[in-house]
Amino acid sequence: MSDMFLRRRSIRRRAFDLLTAGVCRSGFLFSMGLIVFLIAQIIFRGGASISLEFLTSPMRDGGLSGGILYQICGTMILIATAGSVAAPLALGLALLETEYVKNMFARRTIQILIHSANAIPSILFGLFGFFALVKMAGLQKSWLAGGLVLGMMILPTTAVAVKEAIDAIPSAYREQAIALGLSKPKEIFAVVLPRSFFGLITGLLLGLSRAAGETAPVMFTACVFYGPTLPHGIRDEPILSLPYHVFNLAQDSLKPQAMQNAWGASLVLIMIVSCLSLTAWGLRRHQMTEAWR
Amino acid sequence: MTVPDPLRRETPLYGPFGLFHDPGWGTISFTQFGSIVAASLALGSFVSLIGFLTYLSWPALTQKGVTLITTGVWYYPREKFGALAMIYGTITSASVALILAAPVGILSAIWIAEYAPRWSRLPLKGAVEFLAGVPSIVFGLMGVITLRPVMQEFSGGGDSLMTAALLLAIMILPTLTTLVEDSLQAVPGDLRTQARALGLSREEAIRKVILPGARRGIVAATLLALTRAFGETIAVYLVVGRADNRLPESLLNLQPLIESGQTLTSKLGGSEVPMAYGDPLHMGALASLGLILIVITVFTTFLGQMMMGSPEKGS
Amino acid sequence: MGMSFEKREITTCSSKFVFVLALMAVLGLSRGGSANAGNRVRIQGSTTVNPVVVDAVEVLKASRGLDFSTDTLGGSSGGINAVAQGLVEIGMASREISERDLRKHPDVDFRVTPIAIDAVALVVSAPVWDGGVHALTRDQIRAIFEGKITNWNEVGGADLSIFVYDKEPGRGTREVFEKFAYGSDEPPIPDFAHYAQVGGNEETRSKVQDHDSAISQLSFAWTEGTDKIHALGIRLESGEIVRPDRKAILSNQYPIVRRLNLITDGPPCTNCSVLIDFMKSSEGQDIVKKHGYLPLDSADDGS
Numbered sequence: 001m002s003d004m005f006l007r008r009r010s011i012r013r014r015a016f017d018l019l020t021a022g023v024c025r026s027g028f029l030f031s032m033g034l035i036v037f038l039i040a041q042i043i044f045r046g047g048a049s050i051s052l053e054f055l056t057s058p059m060r061d062g063g064l065s066g067g068i069l070y071q072i073c074g075t076m077i078l079i080a081t082a083g084s085v086a087a088p089l090a091l092g093l094a095l096l097e098t099e100y101v102k103n104m105f106a107r108r109t110i111q112i113l114i115h116s117a118n119a120i121p122s123i124l125f126g127l128f129g130f131f132a133l134v135k136m137a138g139l140q141k142s143w144l145a146g147g148l149v150l151g152m153m154i155l156p157t158t159a160v161a162v163k164e165a166i167d168a169i170p171s172a173y174r175e176q177a178i179a180l181g182l183s184k185p186k187e188i189f190a191v192v193l194p195r196s197f198f199g200l201i202t203g204l205l206l207g208l209s210r211a212a213g214e215t216a217p218v219m220f221t222a223c224v225f226y227g228p229t230l231p232h233g234i235r236d237e238p239i240l241s242l243p244y245h246v247f248n249l250a251q252d253s254l255k256p257q258a259m260q261n262a263w264g265a266s267l268v269l270i271m272i273v274s275c276l277s278l279t280a281w282g283l284r285r286h287q288m289t290e291a292w293r
Numbered sequence: 294m295t296v297p298d299p300l301r302r303e304t305p306l307y308g309p310f311g312l313f314h315d316p317g318w319g320t321i322s323f324t325q326f327g328s329i330v331a332a333s334l335a336l337g338s339f340v341s342l343i344g345f346l347t348y349l350s351w352p353a354l355t356q357k358g359v360t361l362i363t364t365g366v367w368y369y370p371r372e373k374f375g376a377l378a379m380i381y382g383t384i385t386s387a388s389v390a391l392i393l394a395a396p397v398g399i400l401s402a403i404w405i406a407e408y409a410p411r412w413s414r415l416p417l418k419g420a421v422e423f424l425a426g427v428p429s430i431v432f433g434l435m436g437v438i439t440l441r442p443v444m445q446e447f448s449g450g451g452d453s454l455m456t457a458a459l460l461l462a463i464m465i466l467p468t469l470t471t472l473v474e475d476s477l478q479a480v481p482g483d484l485r486t487q488a489r490a491l492g493l494s495r496e497e498a499i500r501k502v503i504l505p506g507a508r509r510g511i512v513a514a515t516l517l518a519l520t521r522a523f524g525e526t527i528a529v530y531l532v533v534g535r536a537d538n539r540l541p542e543s544l545l546n547l548q549p550l551i552e553s554g555q556t557l558t559s560k561l562g563g564s565e566v567p568m569a570y571g572d573p574l575h576m577g578a579l580a581s582l583g584l585i586l587i588v589i590t591v592f593t594t595f596l597g598q599m600m601m602g603s604p605e606k607g608s
Numbered sequence: 609m610g611m612s613f614e615k616r617e618i619t620t621c622s623s624k625f626v627f628v629l630a631l632m633a634v635l636g637l638s639r640g641g642s643a644n645a646g647n648r649v650r651i652q653g654s655t656t657v658n659p660v661v662v663d664a665v666e667v668l669k670a671s672r673g674l675d676f677s678t679d680t681l682g683g684s685s686g687g688i689n690a691v692a693q694g695l696v697e698i699g700m701a702s703r704e705i706s707e708r709d710l711r712k713h714p715d716v717d718f719r720v721t722p723i724a725i726d727a728v729a730l731v732v733s734a735p736v737w738d739g740g741v742h743a744l745t746r747d748q749i750r751a752i753f754e755g756k757i758t759n760w761n762e763v764g765g766a767d768l769s770i771f772v773y774d775k776e777p778g779r780g781t782r783e784v785f786e787k788f789a790y791g792s793d794e795p796p797i798p799d800f801a802h803y804a805q806v807g808g809n810e811e812t813r814s815k816v817q818d819h820d821s822a823i824s825q826l827s828f829a830w831t832e833g834t835d836k837i838h839a840l841g842i843r844l845e846s847g848e849i850v851r852p853d854r855k856a857i858l859s860n861q862y863p864i865v866r867r868l869n870l871i872t873d874g875p876p877c878t879n880c881s882v883l884i885d886f887m888k889s890s891e892g893q894d895i896v897k898k899h900g901y902l903p904l905d906s907a908d909d910g911s
Contacts, residue, residue, distance in 0.1 A: 017496040021408055027400025028409075031466055032417075035424050038463070041435060042427075062662045092331020100325055110336070112598055117339045119594035121524030123561045124583045128342045130566075131349065140695065141650075152338050159335070185324040213428020216526045216562055219681070224650075226662055227677030236648070238677050243430045243527075248680075250434045250531060252810035254817055254834070259438065266431045277426050281419075368797045370708075370777055441818070449771055451818065452804050534804035535776075538797065553804035564807055567652075567682030568778045571693050572712055 046267025049260045055268065059240075062226060063249050064257045068265050070229045074143070074239035075212055075272065077231070078222065081147025082154060082211045087204055089151070090158035094196075098166045099188060118156040122216045125153045129221035140236035146222025153217055154207030161206065165199020166192055198287040205280035209273045215243040242269040346583045353577030361581050365540045367555075369565065374578035376585060378540045381549070382556040383589070386454050386529065387522035389550070390461035395515055398469035405470070406477035407499055418471065425467035433528035436460040441532060447551060452534030454554040460528050465518040472517060476510020477503060509600050516597035520590050526558040533559050557586045648675040649879045653687020653700030654780045655680045655808035656726060656827045657868045661700060663895045664886055674879055680808055684780030685709075691873050692716040697880050699871040702726065702780030702827070717874045722867035723887040725902040728784050729828040729839035729852040729864070731812075735820045736838075739766030743841035743849040746863075750789050752823060755800025760821060768821035772803040773812060775825050780866070781809070785825045788864045813837060828852040829900030858906050868901060 053067060060066030097110050129149035139145045169192065177187040223244040231237035242265050249262035353361060357374055364375030405417050440460055445451035480503050488498035504511070534553020537560075541549045561582055569575035651661060658680050665676040678700075682689065687699035692713040705718045730749060732741060741760055744752070751757040753772055760768045775782035786795050806812040809830050816822045817836035831839040831852075841851040842863060856862035870884055886892045893903040 013494050013497065017494040020496040020499065024400045024404040024408060027397050028404035031397050031401040031470060032420075034463065034466070035420055038424065038427075038435065039420075041439065042431065045438075060666070062659060089331045089335040092328040093335045095324070095328040096332040100328055110332075112595070113336060113339065115598050116591045116594050119520045119524070119590040120339075120342070121526060121558060121586055121590060123524075123526040123558055124342065124346065124586065127561065127566065127580070127583060128345055130570075131345060132341070134695075135693075152342075155335050155338075183322070185322045188324050209426055213426075213430065215428075215430050219562070220566065224652075224677045224679035226679070227651075227665065227675075236650075238650075238679075243428055246430045246434060247527060250430070250437055251808060251814065253437060253814040254810070254836075258810075262434055266428075266434055269428055270431060273426055273428060274423060277422070281422075366797060366799075368777070371794070371797070373797070445819070449769065449802065449819070449821075450804050452815075536798075536804050538799055539801075548801075552801050564682045564686060564776055564778060567686035568689055570689055 042263075042267060042270060045263040046270075049264030050267060054264055058229065059226070059245075063245065063261055064255060065261075068242065068245065068261070068268060071240045071242045071245045071265060072268060072272075073230060074223070074228075074241040075243075075269070077143050077239060078146050078150055078218065078241060079208050079212050079272075079276075081144065082150035083204055083208050085148055085151025086155050086158050086207060087200060090155050090162055090203070091200060093155070093159045094162035094166055095188065095192070098163060099184070099192065114156045114159055118160075120153075122153060122214050125149050126217040126220040129217060134221055138235070141220075141222060141224065141238040142235055143222050143231050143237055143239045144234045146218040146239070146241075149217045149221050150211040150214065153214070154204075154211050157207040157210070158200065158203040161203020162196055162200045165196035165203075168199075169195045198283055202280040202284050202287075205276045205283070209276035209280070212273050212276065213243055213269055215247050219244060219247075242266075242272075343584075343587065346580050346587070349580035350577045350584055352573040353581050356574060357578065361578065362585065365538055367537045367560075369569070369575050369578075372574060374574075374581075375538075376557070376578075376582055378538050379555050379557045379560055379582065380585060381540060382454055382533070382554040383523060383558065383586075385550060386458040386461060386533070386554075386556055387519055389455070389458035390465060390522045391515065391519050393459070393462040394466045394469055394518065398466050398518075399473050399511065402470045402473035402477060403499060403504075406474050407495065407503070418474065421467045421471050421474075423467075425471055429464065429525055429528045432460060432464050433531040436528055436532040450534060450553055452532055452553050453551050454533060454556075455550045457529045457533040457554075457556070457559075458550070460532055461522045461525060464525065464528060465522050468521060469514055469518040472514035473507075473511050476507040476514060479510060480506040512600050513597040516593050516600070520593045520597070523590050523593065524558065524586065526562040529556055530559040530562045535559055535563060557582050557589075561586075648677065649698060649877070649883060650696040651676060651678040651687075651698045651700060651883075652681060652690045652696045653698075653871075654684040654702040654868070655810065656684075656702040656780065656830075657700035657723075657870070659899050660724065660868070660887070660892075660895055660901065661870075661883075663898070664883060664892055667891070667895075668883060668886060672882070674882065676883070683776070683778060683808065684783070685778035688718075688871060689713075691718075691871055694873070697872060697877055698883065701869045701871055703783050703866060704869065705871070706783065719872045719875065721870045721872075721876075721884050721888070722904060723870055723884075723892065724868040724896040725857065725865065725904065725906065726868050727828045727852045727857045727862055727865045728781050728788070728825055729831055730823060730842075731816055731826045731831050731837045731839050732823045733816055733819050733821055734836050734838065736760055736765055736768065736823070737840075739768065741765035741840065743843045743851075745843045745845075746789060749842075753789070753798075754796055755798070755803065758802065769802060771819055771822040772798075773806045773815050773819075773822050773824035774798060774803055775812065776805050776807055779807065781825050781827060784864060784866045827901075828857070832900050854902060854906070857902060 055067060055072065056069050057067035058069050097107055101107055126149065129145055133139045133145035133148060134141055173191045177191050182190060218241055222239055223241045224238045225244065225248045228238050228240060231239055246262050246265045246269065249258045252258040353374060361374055361376055362380060363377060365377035366373045366375045367378065405414060409417060436456065440456055441451035444453060444456045448455065484502055484506060485498060488502045533556060535555055536553035537555050539549045539552055539554045561579060566579055569579055658678060662678055665678065668674050669676065684701040684703050688701055688705065688709055690696040691699035705720060730744065739760060741763055744763060748757065748763050752770055753774060757763060758770055760766055760770055789795065806815055806824060809827055812824050812826050813830055816824050828839055831837055839852050841849040843849050850856045850862045852862050857865050870887065872880055876884055896903050
């Protein structure tokens with residue numbers, strides 16, 4: 001009888017096991033279906049308008065014809081500026097937190113500040129950039145204002161990535177540095193920076209992939225819809241950008257050409273974003289395999 | 294009396310709160326200086342962002358006070374600035390999005406982490422992370438073209454808080470999945486082997502061992518996804534309808550969900566900001582919306598951080 | 609280890625300095641000076657005026673190498689505000705400067721140059737038109753936009769629930785419409801179900817055509833060339849129905865007529881004048897006609 005009792009319990013356990021597996025699998029299939037559907041939409045709708053001409057000619061007819069050449073340039077300029085701003089600042093912040101600040105409370109505060117900063121909605125960076133940079137600092141709408149604001153936005157992500165890379169340095173290396181009698185700055189340059197360089201680059205690339213696609217911060221600080229090509233200076237030099245272009249076109253769904261171009265620009269934007277994150281991912285894998293040697 | 298840590302040089306502390314180690318030369322080193330400058334710029338910029346918003350919103354805070362968040366009528370030509378309807382919009386659209394996305398995301402993550410064949414885990418993760426990186430404007434475009442026509446069957450307009458909630462759910466699903474999967478993977482492998490050794494079935498191992506072990510990470514992941522949903526501007530702007538002052542009749546009335554609504558972010562991303570510049574009260578009211586947003590998002594992140602615990606203390 | 613250590617120190621050190629150098633190089637490109645040191649003219653404003661200006665700008669760019677940038681953030685009010693705040697040189701507006709603008713910017717010397725004539729039409733989705741609604745009185749329009757009339761069959765149409773796409777406050781089209789519907793009274797705050805807000809003309813047109821029982825305000829030129837949306841006539845007090853066509857607009861029978869304006873703060877700068885003069889020239893007015901608006905010199909008989 002105890003045997004039957006055990007068998008009944010095990011049937012129930014088996015049933016639950018299969019049920020859970022089934023439920024999880026359906027959840028997974030649902031999200032996979034969604035993902036496939038969305039990716040297919042992007043590729044098919046966007047692919048139709050991608051051509052060499054689309055990528056290399058400037059826009060015409062208020063976006064209804066022509067290409068997106070200067071939008072791509074503008075996005076690249078914004079990415080480059082944001083990266084140049086975020087990298088040194090994030091590095092300094094991470095170094096401060098791991099190497100120089102020993103007070104636990106201060107460290108924790110900095111950590112919390114960084115993570116909270118990551119949560120700030122991007123539109124507020126746009127507002128801040130508009131008031132602080134465009135108006136008060138007199139930059140007017142300019143690529144530099146947009147780049148600074150984007151750099152500020154991706155700073156927390158990058159700082160966290162660098163910090164994790166620094167934390168991952170085995171203590172053996174630091175012990176060797178002390179044994180060799182290196183002073184603090186030398187230790188940083190010899191041990192910490194080279195080892196965390198990968199982390200900095202991966203964090204930066206991930207942040208940049210986010211920055212490339214942001215509309216709200218650049219809407220008020222750097223981008224206009226029509227007119228500029230390449231900037232000549234740093235003040236009062238608005239640029240075009242892919243996300244703002246798509247944003248404008250997306251509101252004109254009556255015109256099929258507008259939609260077509262919007263999808264084409266979206267696909268190009270996604271390709272840029274994917275390039276950045278793929279590189280980050282590839283670097284991370286490379287670093288992991290390196291570390292095992 | 295603690296054992297001296299060989300990695301910590303015994304140099305005297307100096308600076309405010311004994312923050313810094315003396316580098317040994319009596320002066321500050323270049324890298325230390327550089328790091329302090331960089332860090333101050335970095336942290337300072339965020340502090341000044343919040344300070345700026347407060348400064349900007351001062352006229353509205355002093356003139357309108359708490360009516361900014363207790364009244365629901367926003368109509369700037371008559372200087373009525375009540376954000377309650379927008380707070381309602383933000384909170385409901387994000388919450389509904391989370392309610393829809395969390396079960397699917399967690400279940401998918403469990404499947405990927407526990408049930409999927411090993412070779413498929415990497416490409417699956419890649420696909421999910423790819424979607425997590427898609428810019429919000431593309432989701433907005435998809436919402437306008439694909440989601441709105443579907444929603445028109447239900448609410449007539451196609452633009453509603455529900456449309457925004459669905460779009461947000463789709464947007465946060467990949468992020469949620471990938472983060473939950475990470476925390477499931479972080480559960481040490483020996484726990485799984487031990488569970489197997491004790492004779493637990495896979496389901497029981499998941500339910501009783503792995504999920505509790507990853508619970509903190511899962512909660513943190515949901516809070517992070519919620520934060521993203523709160524802060525999403527562009528996609529919501531395109532599909533929410535942007536109808537002001539839509540509040541439910543009573544607390545549990547779900548009618549406004551299928552009507553057009555307004556969220557804090559869709560108001561800030563709209564035309565009122567370029568129009569308001571130069572009018573301190575109007576701009577102040579908009580800036581106070583930003584402050585409300587910051588309070589909401591930072592509070593949620595803070596909760597998530599507290600849940601995660603500090604890495605020094607261990608998980 | 610010794611050799612590679614130095615090299616690494618140099619590489620990481622110099623990578624930091626490369627950023628600084630890049631920034632310095634970039635700073636070196638700056639010409640500084642006043643906000644419009646170059647010959648760039650910044651234009652911002654109404655989505656109604658924008659297509660015309662964009663075409664004109666392309667011509668001027670090609671023929672005279674001038675530099676312009678245009679944007680439609682904020683619509684007419686955004687453009688006027690931007691001019692007043694010195695963010696742009698030319699503002700595009702589909703309405704006149706209002707009391708409110710003057711109150712808000714007392715130090716600004718608004719110079720308004722009309723470049724076209726336009727009318728605001730009430731547009732409805734095709735099924736509404738097909739259901740029999742071809743004209744509305746002012747009171748009916750007011751009631752619809754206040755949510756008091758909720759079904760098209762109350763105004764002689766099919767049994768369809770009315771969905772109102774209201775232009776955002778601040779849009780030129782909206783303010784012109786308000787003047788028509790309410791005169792100098794204040795319009796009430798919208799507070800009813802089945803309404804959403806729309807911003808620019810593109811969005812209005814798209815949303816009305818996607819819906820099957822919607823109404824909105826739109827420039828009449830944007831209703832031509834498509835059978836998915838229709839412009840309603842206005843039924844005057846006399847019972848007569850005026851449609852927004854050239855004749856009615858030019859003879860001012862149609863009550864919601866407006867000018868499309870370019871606005872500057874003080875006398876326009878040199879290159880701004882080039883654009884403004886171009887818009888008033890015959891070539892510019894041809895562009896106006898191409899987009900469906902009425903040129904300034906239209907005769908009363910509608911030619």
